Amino acid sequence: MxxxxxxxxxxxxxxxxxxxxxxxxxxxxxxxxxxxxxxxxxxxxxxxxxxxxxxxxxxxxxxxxxxxxxxxxxxxxxxxxxxxxILSPQPQEPSDWLRNALSQAFGSLDAFKDLFLSTALKRFGSGWAWLVWTKNAELAVYSTPNQDNPILLGDTPLLGVDVWEHAYYLKYQNRRKDYLEAFWQVINWREVEKRLREARGE
Ligand SMILES: [Fe+2]
The missing domain is CATH 1.10.287.990 (Fe,Mn superoxide dismutase (SOD) domain)
Structure with a gap:
């Protein structure tokens, strides 16, 4: 239930x-x-x-x-x-701690953004893109079809974006890229950091 x-x-x-x-x-x-x-x-x-x-x-x-x-x-x-x-009405920036963690894994915050949003853009049909803490204890970005959650793969979701058309079609129609840029403006980075710290056992 x-x-x-x-x-x-x-x-x-x-x-x-x-x-x-x-x-x-x-x-x-x-x-x-x-x-x-x-x-x-x-x-x-x-x-x-x-x-x-x-x-x-x-x-x-x-x-x-x-x-x-x-x-x-x-x-x-x-x-x-x-x-x-993981969405927030208050504009936020990642903390230095989170920025460092993402930079170590992906090169820089900008490189992480490019990877995350392009992964979401390329998901064919309906699905999600994720930043996860994997069962091998590292950060990774991938997408899943339908509603599949990273828990099914043994991973812990830290950030996710819904790319089903129901998430953006009323405002953005077929412009998924514009929706993804808009999504980036309303990320609750404090929640992402909290989840990463928990996943790492801190
Ligand atoms: Fe949805």
Whole structure:
């Protein structure tokens, strides 16, 4: 059973980068839809107490007839709860600590931005791009199809961007690149840093 998280700001808080209409439909319809379908799928089964994260971690144990639905909708629930938190209405810059960590892994903050946004741009169809702390204890950038969450690969997501058309089409239509540049303006770097410190056991 997954309980939807509250949106931590108003629908229009990320204007003009992400518009209020998109945020409202994204949060109320898409996010709640994932949570509701996940809950409905596990209801009445021995798995109904599992949260979405727990279900993803134990996906291989689930019966085959519900596994694919749980994979998609538990991931959709986890991804969006995460996405609301790594966006911020207050403009932020990465701290020196985070900037150093990203520079060591990717060369510089600009190089990281180029890699992250181009990975998101190149994802064919629907999916996500991620900065993760891998199971091998290093930073990495990759994209996943559909709603697949890095937890399925044993990795820990630190930053993620939704490149499903529902995340940008109302305002940006086919201009995914413009949406990605706008996304970059509203990243909650403090949340990214908090997640990296936790993943590294600091
Ligand atoms: Fe989405």
């Amino acid at each position: 997954e309980t939807p998280v509250e949106l931590p700001y108003a629908y229009d808080a990320l204007e003009p980068h992400i518009d209020a209409a998109t945020m409202q439909v994204h949060y109320e319809k898409h996010y709640h839809g994932y949570v509701n379908t996940f809950n409905r799928t596990i209801q009445g089964t021995p798995w109904e107490a599992l949260t979405a994260v727990e279900a993803l971690k134990r996906l291989a144990e689930l019966p085959e007839q519900i596994r694919e639905t749980v994979r998609n909708h538990a991931s959709g629930s986890v991804n969006h709860a995460f996405f609301w938190q």
